[in-house]
Amino acid sequence: xxxxxxxxxxxxxxxxxxxxxxxxxxxxxxxxxxxxxxxxxxxxxxxxxxxxxxxxxxxxxxxxxxxxxxxxxxxxxxxxxxxxxxxxxxxxxxxxxxxxxxxxxxxxxxxxxxxxxxxxxxxxxxxxxxxxxxxxxxxxxxxxxxxxxxxxxxxxxxxxxxxxxxxxxxxxxxxxxxxxxxxxxxxxxxxxxxxxxxxxxxxxxxxxxxxxxxxxxxxxxxxxxxxxxxxxxxxxxxxxxxxxxxxxxxxxxxxxxxxxxxxxxxxxxxxxxxxxxxxxxxxxxxxxxxxxxxxxxxxxxxxxx
Numbered sequence: 001x002x003x004x005x006x007x008x009x010x011x012x013x014x015x016x017x018x019x020x021x022x023x024x025x026x027x028x029x030x031x032x033x034x035x036x037x038x039x040x041x042x043x044x045x046x047x048x049x050x051x052x053x054x055x056x057x058x059x060x061x062x063x064x065x066x067x068x069x070x071x072x073x074x075x076x077x078x079x080x081x082x083x084x085x086x087x088x089x090x091x092x093x094x095x096x097x098x099x100x101x102x103x104x105x106x107x108x109x110x111x112x113x114x115x116x117x118x119x120x121x122x123x124x125x126x127x128x129x130x131x132x133x134x135x136x137x138x139x140x141x142x143x144x145x146x147x148x149x150x151x152x153x154x155x156x157x158x159x160x161x162x163x164x165x166x167x168x169x170x171x172x173x174x175x176x177x178x179x180x181x182x183x184x185x186x187x188x189x190x191x192x193x194x195x196x197x198x199x200x201x202x203x204x205x206x207x208x209x210x211x212x213x214x215x216x217x218x219x220x221x222x223x224x225x226x227x228x229x230x231x232x233x234x235x236x237x238x239x240x241x242x243x244x245x246x247x248x249x250x251x252x253x254x255x256x257x258x259x260x261x262x263x264x265x266x267x268x269x270x271x272x273x274x275x276x277x278x279x280x281x282x283x284x285x286x287x288x289x290x291x292x293x294x295x296x297x298x299x300x301x302x303x304x305x
C-alpha cells in the first residue's frame with residue numbers, strides 16, 4: 001500500500017494547544033502509572049528476596065536468616081496493603097480516561113468531526129455540554145475533579161488555538177487533522193508496538209532461561225549433586241515473578257493491539273486524504289477517533305492476549 005501524501009500546513013498543533021484539563025490529566029495518568037508499576041515491581045522483588053531467605057534458612061538454619069525471611073514476608077503483606085490503599089492503578093486509568101475524552105472531543109471540535117459538524121449552530125456550547133456530561137460519568141467511576149472555578153469548566157477548556165483551527169477552511173482543517181492527529185498517532189502506535197514487542201521478547205527469553213535452569217537444578221538435586229539446596233524452587237519463583245511482571249505490563253497483547261490500530265489509522269488516513277469528501281468528513285473523523293479510544297484498545301488487548 002502506497003502511503004498518501006499529506007500537505008504540511010504551517011499551522012502546527014501540539015498538546016499545549018489542547019484544553020488545560022487534558023495536560024493535567026495526562027500528567028496525572030503518567031504519574032499514577034509509574035507509581036502502579038513501581039509498586040508491583042517492588043512487591044515482586046521483595047517476595048523473591050523472602051523466598052531466597054527462606055531457602056537459606058533451610059541450608060544454614062540460622063536464627064538471623066529466619067528473622068530476615070519472616071520480616072521480608074511481612075513486608076510483602078504490608079506492600080500489598082499499601083498498594084490496595086493507594087489505588088494507583090485505578091487513579092491511573094481514571095486520569096487516562098479523562099485525558100482521552102478531552103483530547104478526542106477537542107480534535108472533533110477543531111476538525112468539524114463527529115457531532116461537531118459544520119452545520120452545528122453553537123459548537124462551543126455543544127463542546128462544553130458534551131465535555132461536562134462525559135466528566136460526570138467518570139466522576140461516578142472515582143475520578144476526582146481538581147478544577148476550581150467556573151472559568152476552568154466547559155467553555156473554559158476551549159483554547160484560542162482550537163477556535164482558530166475550527167475557523168479555518170475545510171482543506172486547511174483536513175490537512176491539520178491528517179498530519180497532527182492521524183499521522184502523529186499512527187507513528188505513536190507504531191513505536192509503542194515496537195517497544196512492547198522488544199520487551200515481550202526479552203522477558204519471554206528470561207523466563208524461558210530461568211525455567212530451564214530450574215529444570216536442570218531439579219535434575220541435579222535428584223541425582224544428589226546439589227545437596228539440600230532448593231535452587232529449583234528459587235529459580236521457579238524467579239520465573240513466576242517474570243511471568244507475573246509480563247502479565248502486569250501486557251507486552252504481548254499491547255503489541256498486537258497497537259499494531260492493528262497503527263495499520264487501521266494509516267488506512268483511514270489514506271482514505272481521508274484521497275476519497276473522503278467534505279460531506280462525509282464528520283463521520284470519517286468520528287470513526288478515526290473511535291479507533292484511538294481506550295475502549296477500542298482494551299477490546300483488541302482482550303483478544304490479543
